[in-house]
Amino acid sequence: MQFIDLVSQQKRIRKEIEENIRKVLDHGKYIMGPEIIELEQTLSGYVGAKHAIACASGTDALLLALMAYGVGPGDAVFTSPFTFIATAEVINLLGAVPVFVDIDPKTFNIDPEKLKQAITALRSNDSSLHPLPSVLSPQSSKRSPKGIIAVDLFGLPADYERISALAAEHGLFVIEDAAQSFGAESNGTKACAMGDIACTSFFPAKPFACYGDGGMCFTNDDRLKEIIESLRVHGKGTHKYDNVRIGINGRLDTIQAAIMLAKFEIFPEEIALRQTVAKRYSGLFSEVPSITPPAMFEGMVSAWAQYSLMAESSAHRAELQERLKNKGIPTAIYYPKPLHLQTAFASLGHAPGDFPVSEGVSERIFSIPMHPYLTESDQKMIVDAFDEK
């Protein structure tokens, strides 16, 4: 059994993918070919954002978004410690400091109440209100809060209504890390249309993916769109060899766009199939008392990048993973260590206990196979494997 089944998907659209690749081979515009613009228009229309800017990865999408806001040394950006490293890595890469804010135990997304406290703590430089990074101590002073990167973890959109209200109150930008949530919805608004800039990833294991690395930024803001387009190609100005800012080589390959145009034809259906699979799981797990399946929320459509369960303890998790493995069922842990306890962020000076919800979740959470092509009989087999016998 596969954790994510990309083979069944490919079988459905192999002909279209080959045809689209052949077109690229024929026209030869491997860099910024017509498929890039077609994909940008298709996806901005789908999510309901005015602009889409294709780029080389989800990480580059986040980097471009922060660069567009001029984030650099002296700045602080609020984000979750319970996410993939890329979310916070780009903050450090630009010389700014991530200010972690613990998550909600049900959604696994940034907790707006704690975000509010963190903003107050940073503004008043009072780490008794919230565990601030030690590099923000009074001596090093002047770190100005610039923005928030909220993550739609496992495909479920964060609480943008409250996050954006706080951001507006304090003059902060909101970046939506939608790497896992392309196709999701919150009260009728699609993921990638929340926040000031949204960033998604087309890494093969994400809900909407290419056959390599890829990503995209979305925004309704004309000026941000122009800046991101410039940053994507070394900070180009109106003339290719007259650069107006420092940028990166962050383009998406034409061939990847061509592949995704074929995949998009069946994507809305795949998102619907993911809902069916998730609902079936949720019904089956209601019979397994020692497991807490992911909560479902009224008005929310998750992209179900992962189906993540909570065991009773880390020992219980290890035992279940072993039992499933012996029956040929793969599992994975997203994420075994929150970012504030990882070596890469040691300079922030955090200690165990700083973000107890993230720490507790990281000890008990694990993910089981999830993709649109999971059959009812496979799901029954998976859930049966949890049985002690």
Ligand SMILES: *Cc1c(COP(=O)(O)O)cnc(C)c1O
């Ligand atoms: C995958 C992922 C990224 C990075 O995307 P890449 O395309 O691998 O660079 C960023 N944030 C989150 C939450 C992710 O899951």
